[in-house]
Amino acid sequence: MTLQAFLNYWCSLDWKHQLRHLAQYLLIALLLVLVVPFGMFPEQPLVRLSYWFSVLSIFGMAMMPMTARIIRSTGAFDDFSRWSGIIGCVLFATIPMTFVVHAIEHWGWSLAAARMGNGQLPPSVSRDVAGMMQLFSQLTAINLFAIGVNSFFIIALDGLPTESKKKQLAGIRFLSRLPDHLGADLLYLQMEDHYLRATTASGTGLILIRFRDALNELSDYEGMQVHRSWWVARNAVTRLNKQGRKIELLMKDGSIIPVSAAYRKEVEDQLLGA
Template identity: 25%
Template sequence: MTDLFTRELKFWDLTFSRVSFDLLTYARVLRHERTLIFISLCLLSFFATDPSGTRAYIPLWFDILLWPTAFMFYLAVYHLLLMAFSAASKRWPNLRAPLPVMGGISLLPTVFACEAAVTWISNGAYGRAILPQMIFFFLAVQALETVFFKFIMPNVRKELQRDSDARHVIVGGERLDLSGLIHVEAREHHVHLTFHDKQLMSRARLGDIVAQTRVEDGVQPHRSWWVARDPAITPERKGGRMILRLRDDTEVPVARTRVNDVQDWLQKHVRNGD
């Protein structure tokens, strides 16, 4: 099921340019602040211009809610189509779909639902039909989507990639950069974090911190310790037990039950693994 959301999907946009993304990336881009501002401005433009001429027939509160509701409906249908396309792409990996077609299919039930809602709320007073305006709405939406896919999405994806590369953890509500972290030690109800240039103490659980890390970020050699990946880590024997000596000369014990796992991790992720 996971590959449904991580599979790279291939499309053509309105300008016949190639576009590709996976559903997970698409969802992350949609939640980004820049995208939300863009969507808000688009909806505000539709509300201000009232292209369907409904404002004189419906209450103001309904008119205000109409556009964001229509967008959410459109987006829901659009996502269902993307999921169906992702499923089809598993069987035909080179399949490429035109985004305008997907947009048009998503727009049709949206416009129909809006027309039914306006007719109902106005008690039939709204005599114009919205469906004949489908071409206008299609072209307007496609123009805005083209701006999104060509100018908004690429920049947001680059920004998200930079954020992903800069690994961090949340400790006590504070965002901490992993790049400067050497080790974390749990002492009773607190954790002590040692960085290259500072030390911090916070009321937190080591397990919650470790859960935010990846295997390549570091290793937990002992229930009370987490060690960040560092080429300066040196495995040693002391008193018949394995320890890890870190760049700040800290000696971190390795639990007997974790010796093999730690050695495997060192071999894979640290150049001088032993």
């Protein structure tokens, strides 16, 4: 599984995958009840089960998808190798998770104290900086284990990406920048100063990204640059009009896009050759 495939998976979880993950988190939580890691709640297995299942569910259902979207959209880990990128994602997601778990511990102890009285409970958890670092390291170990289990099941049940899956994921990083109402049926791009006007089958909108960076993100997408400030999707071109040395492209939505002399030969080779 590549880093990009890992990010794409966590960015596109549907309810079936979420249910499967919940079942995996329950199994992991049951294992942690038996192992009693870090000496947590040694005499209270039900509390241990509830604690670890809650921690794993919040991490897998909220923190990892949110982190994957941030990393994919910003390209922060583009230069990372597969394993360093995946570990980096887990570490990045565990940072806010540490504060969430600390809040859960404090809130849970306060609620239990109100019902049972302080005398029946262990001392409340009070964490200084060192304590928060310890909690972070503990959660990192558990989260890495959980992600390893998730990845094993992903590969075992879904298999490695096929050619059809790879085709569906082409240009996914750029497409993820598009507002939801535009969909993902990309027709063409036009440069407007520091923005790009992206036109899809559902409409048009401005995106803050350099044209050069957009082309890099669409390198595996079936399209081509046809002008200094225009890019088109190949399947969105309905006709190529030639008037002497001048070439224009007629698009699905009726727009006419110019082809500059610098890109004339490439356009003719790709469109007329096809």
